[in-house]
Structure formats: structure tokens, C-alpha cells
Amino acid sequence: MADMNPKKTPMPSQAPDIRNRNFDEVALGYTYEMAVGEAKRCLGCKHKPCVSACPVGIDIPAFIERIANEDLHGAYEVLSHSTSLPAVCGRVCPQENQCEGKCVRGIKGESVGIGRLERFVADWHREHANEDPVLPAPNGHKVAVIGAGPSGLTCAGDLAKQGYSVTVFEALHVAGGVLSYGIPEFRLPKSIVAEEIEGLKKLGVSIECNTVIGKTLTVDDLFDMGYEALFIGSGAGLPRFMGIPGESLKGVYSANEYLTRINLMKAYKPNSSTPIKRSKKVAVVGGGNVAMDAARCAKRLGADEVYIVYRRGMEELPARREEVEHAQEEGIIFKLLCNPIEVLGDANGDVCGMRCVEMELGEPDASGRRRPVVKDGSEFVLEIDTMIMSIGTSPNPLIRNTTPGLETNRHGCIVVQNEDGLTSREGVYAGGDAVTGAATVILAMGAGKKAAAAIDEYLKSK
Amino acid sequence: MFEILEKKALNPTVIRMTIAAPRVAQKAEPGQFVILRAGDESERLPLTIADFDREKGTVTIIYQIVGAGTMELHSLNVGQCLHDFVGPLGVATHTEGLKKVCVVGGGVGCAIAYPVAKKLQSQGAEVHSIIGFRNSELVILEDEFRQISSELKLMTDDGSRGEKGLVTAALESLIQNGHNYDEVIAIGPLVMMKFVCQVTKKYGIKTMVSMNPIMIDGTGMCGGCRLTVDGETKFACVDGPDFDGHLVDFDEAIARSSMYREQEQHAREASCNLFSKEA
Ligand SMILES: Cc1cc2nc3c(=O)[nH]c(=O)nc-3n(C[C@H](O)[C@H](O)[C@H](O)COP(=O)(O)OP(=O)(O)OC[C@H]3O[C@@H](n4cnc5c(N)ncnc54)[C@H](O)[C@@H]3O)c2cc1C
Ligand SMILES: Cc1cc2nc3c(=O)[nH]c(=O)nc-3n(C[C@H](O)[C@H](O)[C@H](O)COP(=O)(O)OP(=O)(O)OC[C@H]3O[C@@H](n4cnc5c(N)ncnc54)[C@H](O)[C@@H]3O)c2cc1C
Ligand code: FES
Numbered sequence: 001m002a003d004m005n006p007k008k009t010p011m012p013s014q015a016p017d018i019r020n021r022n023f024d025e026v027a028l029g030y031t032y033e034m035a036v037g038e039a040k041r042c043l044g045c046k047h048k049p050c051v052s053a054c055p056v057g058i059d060i061p062a063f064i065e066r067i068a069n070e071d072l073h074g075a076y077e078v079l080s081h082s083t084s085l086p087a088v089c090g091r092v093c094p095q096e097n098q099c100e101g102k103c104v105r106g107i108k109g110e111s112v113g114i115g116r117l118e119r120f121v122a123d124w125h126r127e128h129a130n131e132d133p134v135l136p137a138p139n140g141h142k143v144a145v146i147g148a149g150p151s152g153l154t155c156a157g158d159l160a161k162q163g164y165s166v167t168v169f170e171a172l173h174v175a176g177g178v179l180s181y182g183i184p185e186f187r188l189p190k191s192i193v194a195e196e197i198e199g200l201k202k203l204g205v206s207i208e209c210n211t212v213i214g215k216t217l218t219v220d221d222l223f224d225m226g227y228e229a230l231f232i233g234s235g236a237g238l239p240r241f242m243g244i245p246g247e248s249l250k251g252v253y254s255a256n257e258y259l260t261r262i263n264l265m266k267a268y269k270p271n272s273s274t275p276i277k278r279s280k281k282v283a284v285v286g287g288g289n290v291a292m293d294a295a296r297c298a299k300r301l302g303a304d305e306v307y308i309v310y311r312r313g314m315e316e317l318p319a320r321r322e323e324v325e326h327a328q329e330e331g332i333i334f335k336l337l338c339n340p341i342e343v344l345g346d347a348n349g350d351v352c353g354m355r356c357v358e359m360e361l362g363e364p365d366a367s368g369r370r371r372p373v374v375k376d377g378s379e380f381v382l383e384i385d386t387m388i389m390s391i392g393t394s395p396n397p398l399i400r401n402t403t404p405g406l407e408t409n410r411h412g413c414i415v416v417q418n419e420d421g422l423t424s425r426e427g428v429y430a431g432g433d434a435v436t437g438a439a440t441v442i443l444a445m446g447a448g449k450k451a452a453a454a455i456d457e458y459l460k461s462k
Numbered sequence: 463m464f465e466i467l468e469k470k471a472l473n474p475t476v477i478r479m480t481i482a483a484p485r486v487a488q489k490a491e492p493g494q495f496v497i498l499r500a501g502d503e504s505e506r507l508p509l510t511i512a513d514f515d516r517e518k519g520t521v522t523i524i525y526q527i528v529g530a531g532t533m534e535l536h537s538l539n540v541g542q543c544l545h546d547f548v549g550p551l552g553v554a555t556h557t558e559g560l561k562k563v564c565v566v567g568g569g570v571g572c573a574i575a576y577p578v579a580k581k582l583q584s585q586g587a588e589v590h591s592i593i594g595f596r597n598s599e600l601v602i603l604e605d606e607f608r609q610i611s612s613e614l615k616l617m618t619d620d621g622s623r624g625e626k627g628l629v630t631a632a633l634e635s636l637i638q639n640g641h642n643y644d645e646v647i648a649i650g651p652l653v654m655m656k657f658v659c660q661v662t663k664k665y666g667i668k669t670m671v672s673m674n675p676i677m678i679d680g681t682g683m684c685g686g687c688r689l690t691v692d693g694e695t696k697f698a699c700v701d702g703p704d705f706d707g708h709l710v711d712f713d714e715a716i717a718r719s720s721m722y723r724e725q726e727q728h729a730r731e732a733s734c735n736l737f738s739k740e741a
Contacts (some may be wrong), residue, residue, distance in 0.1 A: 008651055029667070042650075075564065112633050122543070125480050171548070171563050171679075171681050173499055173506070173545070173548070174678065175547040209546070210546050210548035211548070212548060212549075212551065212681055213551065215488075215550060215551055215681075216485050216486065216489060216548070216549065216550070217487065219484065229648060237681075237682070237683040238682050238683065239683070239685045241685065241688075241695055243695075248688065248689075248694070248695075248711075248714050248718060249717075250717060250718060250720070250721045251721075254685040254686075255685075256683055257678065257684035257685055257686040259677055260679065260683070261678065264678075265505065265506070265678065266503070272503075273503070273504065273505050273530055273531065273534075274505055275721075275722035275725035275726065275729070277721075322470075344666065347719035348717070349714075349718075371559065384475060385593075390561055396681065396683065397682070398682070398700070
């Protein structure tokens with residue numbers, strides 16, 4: 001009989017007024033007892049609504065049942081059948097819109113803590129198991145993967161498991177994509193990302209950093225080098241600016257620059273050689289996960305006041321609910337229904353304020369969300385010294401500009417023919433943010449997985 | 463890895479280093495740059511490709527020791543390896559169709575200008591070069607420029623070598639002497655490029671400048687290197703580093719380049735202590 005407690009087992013976390021001054025992980029993870037207890041809340045539904053809402057189709061009731069029976073090896077096996085990065089997904093997936101959103105327990109109470117359990121199993125496995133994976137016999141085929149983010153790494157891992165010789169080419173000096181340069185340490189410790197990547201290397205995946213495809217090598221060079229198929233998982237890293245006056249003042253950052261300085265270049269460490277502005281009053285413009293991360297980083301670097309400035313309301317914030325709650329607990333101030341129209345600078349060219357207008361929600365637009373419209377005469381100035389723009393990113397043009405015959409759409413996203421990720425070029429597959437525009441880790445992984453299967457089929461039938 | 467094959471001081475603070483980097487050498491063109499990291503915890507340093515040898519698989523850089531990052535690079539010697547070395551980044555300088563060009567280099571900017579001047583000369587263009595330095599001690603690449611230039615003006619601020627004066631004065635006198643340039647290429651400190659552009663604008667001569675704002679990734683991912691060119695936001699690392707100097711907002715670029723001055727100063731002092739102790 002399931003445990004009918006309507007509440008999820010709470011996640012042990014660092015207290016808000018302590019954690020907003022350090023970069024250590026916020027959520028500390030379930031204990032063994034908590035995990036087994038939470039697992040017993042699962043009803044083991046026959047129709048498994050949670051599984052249909054998981055982009056990679058993890059057999060959720062099966063892995064949870066094994067936790068309830070204290071068979072953690074078994075639980076890990078179920079997970080690793082469908083996901084190659086469970087420690088990451090357990091931490092960053094928007095579960096409330098996916099598995100947990102469909103959980104039957106959620107109808108009359110809180111859903112089962114599926115993400116927390118996934119994280120628990122992955123962390124437990126990392127600490128307790130260190131058997132090397134059984135390497136498959138090489139099948140003699142070479143595949144290249146462009147970009148070492150979640151989509152590329154997943155595709156590489158799946159292909160390596162089938163015996164392919166896989167090389168991942170990564171532009172930056174470290175692998176991981178957004179997991180390394182974007183999502184901060186306090187939400188996703190870099191040691192976990194590094195270990196997941198080590199796991200792939202043990203499978204035989206080779207990762208060549210410092211290689212920009214489109215510059216160091218082109219897609220056609222890769223074919224000339226003997227790679228028979230390619231997966232492009234180059235993400236959507238090109239930051240958008242708003243195009244308002246004052247954007248070039250000192251103290252205006254794209255969220256990518258701010259987070260890259262802090263995460264990739266380690267500006268959060270006291271002895272780091274990477275400079276970052278020590279701000280007092282910061283406005284982060286945008287309402288997604290990226291905006292929450294930038295705001296929480298600014299707070300941790302010592303800012304007194306940090307605002308999230310978003311043009312719609314609380315309901316419309318696209319960030320994961322947990323991130324919004326964490327940000328609020330940490331003292332981030334939400335200025336909703338508010339939009340900047342100009343950044344103001346002082347005589348030295350440093351940011352000293354932001355001219356904003358208030359908004360109200362009108363009729364729903366094409367996306368179904370209510371369109372914000374400016375309230376007449378609502379202009380006001382918000383005093384700040386730093387502005388971080390987090391209003392979206394789009395795919396980088398380096399690959400599309402150097403790959404003849406690769407079709408892209410007007411947003412610069414690579415066009416794929418079907419779910420498999422086949423592009424307009426034979427043998428070239430793509431997936432993740434490079435195809436969809438900025439989305440989620442799990443969708444990127446799902447795309448990498450499908451493409452790996454399609455590449456396998458393509459090369460076998462060739 | 464990226465082994466240092468040669469290291470030679472060109473003047474007390476400007477060093478030439480040749481590095482084994484076959485893939486970068488294979489694709490490099492004048493005007494492009496690399497980003498390197500000396501060690502595992504180092505900053506990403508953008509440096510122009512000063513020369514390359516596709517057969518030997520080597521790339522040469524010329525750096526001026528200005529702060530913590532370049533001091534750390536300078537602490538490495540022949541036989542040691544750089545941790546990271548990525549490139550070639552940026553768009554190569556356009557040299558096609560140019561028949562007569564005046565190349566203006568200021569300080570370490572001469573290192574960036576030289577490969578472009580050399581390429582122009584090898585394509586049969588007539589190259590005039592104006593190279594400027596603060597004093598005779600700091601002069602670099604004089605012989606190299608002399609070999610490829612049909613006219614060379616060496617300028618120093620204090621007159622301790624060549625002619626006394628600024629590169630802009632030399633440029634203006636060449637133009638007034640009736641030289642019709644298809645293009646002027648100016649590479650050096652922001653202020654120098656700004657004033658060169660003011661001169662050439664007066665005479666209606668197209669002028670390309672090489673913009674070196676603060677960069678991180680060098681692939682268009684952070685936007686930290688953004689500039690305003692003809693009223694539009696451009697990323698120097700992927701759209702440049704070369705831009706039409708008459709369209710660049712230099713005052714903005716000058717203001718942005720001082721963003722981290724204080725923190726750089728601290729880092730520089732810390733490294734001075736560190737590396738002078740080691741020496
Ligand atoms: C700050 C931040 C927070 C986020 N938070 C969450 C979250 O909580 N939950 C969630 O699900 N999602 C989150 N996301 C979104 C998620 O991280 C992305 O959707 C996901 O990483 C996309 O994976 P990808 O493999 O397509 O691309 P990326 O992770 O972007 O990786 C692409 C890789 O390709 C490399 N590359 C690019 N161009 C080239 C080239 N020409 N040659 C070689 N390499 C190249 C890049 O350097 C990069 O390493 C967040 C994103 C950001 C920026
Ligand atoms: C495309 C490009 C090509 C360049 N080519 C050369 C070259 O061939 N030779 C050469 O000597 N220098 C070159 N530079 C400049 C060189 O990158 C900087 O001098 C170096 O990064 C300074 O680092 P530092 O830590 O030693 O000094 P710091 O004390 O950190 O800085 C000194 C000054 O260098 C500039 N600077 C600092 N960090 C960066 C950065 N990440 N990117 C760009 N500029 C920075 C700033 O204006 C600063 O005021 C180039 C820069 C760019 C962007
Ligand atoms: S250096 Fe990051 S976008 Fe140019």
C-alpha cells in the first residue's frame with residue numbers, strides 16, 4: 001500500500017539567507033531514508049501518465065519501485081536505459097511541466113518527487129558504483145558530433161554504446177555546453193557535469209575541445225577526414241540585445257557574458273583572474289531560467305538589491321517554478337509588468353539607471369499568452385548600476401555560413417526533415433537548441449538520442 | 463598539445479612566440495586571431511595571428527606584456543605547452559583588388575598590421591607603411607616592414623628614432639604629396655585609429671581598422687565584444703575584427719575598454735609580485 005501523505009518529502013536545502021552568499025549547491029539532496037519514503041508515495045499506475053510526459057520516456061514507476069524496494073542498482077539501470085545524464089536532469093528539468101505535472105498524486109496533493117528521486121539515484125550511483133562500463137566491440141564506423149552540450153553528449157554516448165568511434169568537437173576549452181558555461185554551480189555543481197563527461201570518455205567517446213566548426217574545421221572537412229555521419233548540437237548561444245538606447249554603457253551585460261564570466265571563467269572564486277563588476281543594484285531583464293540564474297549570481301556576488309524586470313506577470317514567468325521560489329526566498333525583487341526603454345549612464349559611461357514603463361496584459365497573442373501593452377504615462381526610473389539582458393538567444397551563424405546546402409529558417413535554426421533530426425544534407429543530423437531555439441536540457445537530450453538511433457540506421461543501411 | 467617552439471623578445475615588453483598548432487595553421491589568414499589560455503586556471507587571451515606556416519603546422523603570435531594574463535603567458539618557455547589554443551577566429555582581412563594601400567601601425571598594433579601588409583605586397587599591391595612608437599626602445603618589425611614597403615615612415619613620439627611626430631602627420635603628408643590610396647589600414651591604440659580615421663575622412667579614403675575590444679569566447683556567444691558600427695551592434699569576434707573605421711563609434715569603444723581598469727590593475731600588481739618572486 002502506498003504512503004498516502006499528500007505532501008512531497010521536502011528537499012533539504014541551505015537556508016536562503018546563508019546560501020545567497022555562497023555558490024555551494026542550494027538543494028542538498030534526499031537521504032537514503034527520505035528517498036525510500038518518497039518512493040513509497042508512488043501508486044505505480046498501470047497507465048503511467050508520467051512516462052508519456054517524459055521527453056526521453058524513462059520508465060518512471062519502474063525506477064521508483066526499485067527505490068522503494070531498496071534496489072538502487074536496479075533503479076539506476078532503469079534510468080540509464082533512457083537517460084545518460086540523470087544527475088543533471090534530476091536537478092534542472094522542469095518536472096512540473098513534464099513527469100510530475102502528470103502524476104496522479106498531484107491531483108489531490110503534491111506529485112511524487114520524481115526529479116528528486118532521479119537525482120538521488122544518480123548521486124548514489126556516482127558515490128557507490130565505480131565499475132567501468134562494458135565496451136562494445138568497435139563496428140568500424142566513425143561519427144563526428146559538433147558541440148559538447150547535452151544534445152551532442154547524449155548522441156555521442158548512445159552511438160559509442162553501439163560500437164561507433166565517436167569524436168565530439170567543442171569550440172570552448174571545456175565540454176558541457178550550457179551545463180558548464182551557463183547554469184551556475186549552486187544549481188548544478190560542475191564536478192557532476194565533469195563526472196558525467198568522464199563517464200562518456202570511459203565509453204570511448206573522444207572529446208576535442210578548442211575546435212570551432214566553421215573556423216578550425218568545416219562540416220565538409222569532417223567528411224573528408226573520414227567521418228561518415230555528423231550530428232550538429234551547437235546550441236543557441238548568440239545573445240539578443242533589446243536595441244534600446246544605452247546598451248553599450250559600461251555595466252550592461254548579456255546574461256551569457258555575465259554567467260560565462262562567473263561559471264566558465266570562475267569569477268565567483270575570490271582568487272579568479274576574470275574580472276566581473278561588483279555591483280550594488282542590479283536589474284536582470286527577462287523571466288526565464290537564465291534570468292533567475294543571473295539574478296541569483298548577482299546576489300551571491302554581493303549586490304544589495306537585485307531586480308527581475310519582466311514585462312508580463314508572475315503566472316507567465318517561463319522559468320522553472322522552483323527557481324522562481326528559490327529566487328524569491330533569496331531576496332530577489334520581482335518587478336513584473338515592467339519593461340525597460342532606455343539605459344541611463346553617468347559622465348563616465350557607467351550605468352546609473354534604467355528608464356522603464358509599466359505594462360498591463362491585453363489580448364492573448366499568437367503564443368496564447370496575454371500580450372503586454374504599455375500603460376500610458378507610467379514612465380519611471382529605476383536606479384541601478386548594472387543591467388543584465390536575458391531576453392533570449394538564437395543559434396550562432398558559424399556553421400550555417402560555412403556549410404553549403406544546410407537549410408536554416410529565418411531565426412537561424414537548422415531545419416530538420418523529421419523527428420530523427422536529418423537535415424537537408426545527407427548524413428548530417430541536428431538537434432537540441434540549434435534546431436528548436438533555446439529550450440531545455442531534456443529536450444536536447446531527447447533529440448540527441450533520436451538522432452543517434454537514426455544515424456545508426458542510416459550507416460547500417462548504407 | 464600546443465608546444466611553444468620559439469620565444470624571442472622584440473623589445474623589452476613585446477615578445478614573439480611560435481606555437482605548434484597544425485589545425486589553426488592550416489586555416490589561418492592574415493587578420494584572424496586565436497584565443498589561448500596559458501594554464502588550466504588562466505583567462506582566455508585573444509591575440510592576432512602574426513604569422514603561420516601551414517607545412518610546419520605552426521602559428522606565430524606577438525604579444526605585449528600589459529597585465530596579469532600576458533605576464534602569465536610570458537612565464538612559459540620553449541618546450542612548455544599552452545593549455546588551450548583555438549582559432550583561427552574572426553574574418554580575414556579583405557585584400558582582394560587593392561592596388562595601393564597605406565598601412566598604419568601603432569605600437570604592438572604593428573604586429574597585427576604586418577601580416578596584412580605582407581599579404582598585400584605578395585599580391586602585387588604597392589604598400590606604404592607608417593609605423594609609430596613612443597620611443598626608439600619600443601620599435602619592432604622595422605626590417606620586416608621595410609622589406610615589403612615601397613615607402614616606410616618610422617615615427618616616434620620623442621624623435622629618438624625615425625621622425626618625431628604622430629602617425630597621422632606622416633599619413634597626411636603622404637596624402638598631400640599626391641599618393642592616392644585605394645585604402646588605408648590602421649591598426650593600433652583606439653585613439654590612434656580614431657585620429658587616422660578623422661584624417662582619411664577628410665580626404666575621402668576608405669579606412670579599415672582592427673578592433674580589439676575585451677573578448678571572452680570569441681565565437682559570438684557572450685556579446686562582450688560588441689561595438690556600434692554605423693548605428694548597428696556588431697560583435698568584433700565574429701563580424702570583425704576589421705571594420706570600416708569611418709562607421710565605428712570610437713568614443714563608445716574607448717569608454718567600454720576601461721570597464722575593468724581597476725580590477726586589471728589589482729591583477730597586474732598581484733602577478734608582478736608572483737612572477738618577480740619566481741624569477
Ligand atoms: C543560464 C541557463 C540556465 C538554464 N537552465 C535550465 C534549466 O534549469 N532546465 C533546463 O532544462 N534547461 C535549462 N537551460 C536550457 C538548456 O541548458 C539548453 O536548452 C540545453 O543546454 C541545450 O543543449 P544543446 O546541446 O542543444 O546546446 P548547448 O548546451 O548550448 O551546447 C552547445 C555546445 O556547442 C558548442 N558549439 C557551438 N557552436 C560550435 C561550433 N561552431 N563548433 C564547435 N562547437 C560549437 C558550444 O560551445 C556548446 O558547448 C538553461 C540555459 C541557460 C543558458
Ligand atoms: C582580436 C584581438 C587581437 C589582439 N591581438 C593582439 C596582439 O597581436 N598582440 C597584443 O599584444 N595584444 C593583442 N590584443 C590585446 C590582448 O588581448 C590584451 O592585451 C590582453 O588580453 C591583455 O590581458 P592582460 O591580462 O595581460 O592585461 P589586463 O591588465 O587584463 O588588460 C590590459 C588591457 O588589455 C585589454 N584587455 C584585457 N583583457 C582583454 C581581453 N580578454 N580581450 C581583449 N582585450 C583585453 C584591456 O583594454 C585592458 O585595458 C588583441 C585583442 C583582441 C581582442
Ligand atoms: S567575444 Fe564573446 S561574443 Fe565576441
